[in-house]
Amino acid sequence: MGKKSYGSPYFVWMSIFIIVPMFLVLYYAFTIQTDQGMVFSLDNIKRIAEPLYIKVFVRSLVLALESTAICLLIAYPAAMILADKKFSKSTTFLVMIVLPMWMNFLLRTYSWLSLLENNGLINKLVISLGFERMQLMYNEGAVVLGMVYNFLPFMILPIYSVLVKIDNNVIEAARDLGCTSFGVFKKITVPLSLPGVLSGITMVFMPAISTFIISRLLSGGKVSLIGNVIEQQFLVLGDWGFGSALSLVLMVFILISMAFINKGSSGYEGGIL
């Protein structure tokens, strides 16, 4: 009975709910139903190579990257302000960032509908000010907006927690030695905050590339992401084979991007995996 046995409940949990389902996905992806039962086949995997599904994958990737980039652009300055020792209201602001997450994310996405619709609150305001009605929903822009809104806290919090731990003496030393404030930012703050940035990127990118409900609601079913196609295969068409094959490719996609990110983070303390 070493310390290792303390990990056994987690190990059991992981095997039942992670390892076994993964093998099921693998199994369904490489088999098809025939009159003789399930037989090995590459048909499902081959079908993904059709231009249509490649297009869906590319679209999902582009939108996820866009959302991640926008999240980073907003989150980094925000985290810097929050981590600033001279900023006294940081607790209040942190609570305000976390607070919406106490509400169900579906509800929050639904409430965007009533804001963005053609006859929604924003358009009503715009029209009452004498401008033309804008189509804010039913397009890719709305999907990106929904992702940024929902995943932004996952970018701010890791960056903030890294920034707040940077030793002020390091920065003061740099200033004493005549470094400009931009130099301090470039040479000290950014490199030291990189682990937070990388885990923020992972935490935004992964849900963004696999989401289906944000695209479903905010594009009115017009923008299909890979998550939507997978959902449709499982819940509407009952084609578990093709659905699993798509899920498998999505997992490979995510693994590759994680490998990229981890490669970038090696050499700094605290990677993601």
Place this chain on the structure above:
Amino acid sequence: MKKIVLFVLIMVMLITIGTTGCNSSSKVTLNVYNWGEYIDKDTIKMFEKEFDIKVNYKTFTTNEDMYVKITSGNAKYDVLFPSDYMIERLIEEDLLYKLNMENIPNSKFIADEFTSPLYDPSNEYSVPYMWGTVGILYNKKMVTDVVDSWDILWNEKYSQQILMQDSQRDSLMVGLLKLGYSMNTTSEDEINQAKQLLIDQRPLVLGYVVDEVRDKMVNEEAALAVVWSGEAMIAKAENPDLEYVIPKEGSNIWVDAMVIPENSENKEAAELFINFMTRTDIALMNAEWVGYNTPQTQAYIQLEPDVKNDKSAYPDQSVIDTLEFFVYDKKATELFNKAWTEIIAD
């Protein structure tokens, strides 16, 4: 001493939990699986009260997702409300229980044209719940052309003002009928042509929706929508600028009926439920609440005259003659599935 008090307290708690648990499990729980927004919830409460049976009520969005749920999961349901062609499929796959009509005496009130339907010719598996049509709901203020054909859904003038159904048979039907084919075609070529037509239509479409369509049309989000007739009736009542039309190329007529899956463990209670839903006062309450057409003759008689005489809800026989039921075909279903995936993914 403290320990003994604690022990007694815990025992008391356990016993109470145990007994209340027993009480609730001795009462029959009926699992009912129905379409969203498709019942007056008061009728369920009335049923629970009258028969002391608990109803666990769940909803689905399309026939297809109901089918996947009941065939792939461990979820057991006692009463389902599928449409005609889906009932045909369930019968073909031996998933339905043969009803004992003696336990459902109210089925005598079902109109003749709905007894022994094509999907259940021997009238053994299903009791009709509602019927209706598929057509175009449009806003008279926003549409200046005459709406009498599916063609208007391809009119570029209404770009970004058209809502389609996120339901494969209903949307593919529109494409097939516009091309002059049967909605029940099994030809791969014809289905592919309809698929291409719907892909070409995508830039004009505002969204693909099911249950949201009513709110969106009432709020004037869009000018034209493919809808099921009952949704149209409720929407018309909420926004008088809306009008419902069955296009001249014909359309789909459907029946949603109550069935009991073979694996149900409460078949008698389920029959009680079906009989209750077919009772005149209950059928009337539901017909008034959901806005669809009731096949229950006594309830129909008691409907408000302006509902009964609304030709868009209860069309003339000459219009009904242009309508067709969906038919289930295994091979065609695979083609429809594939076509629909490609339309939605594009």
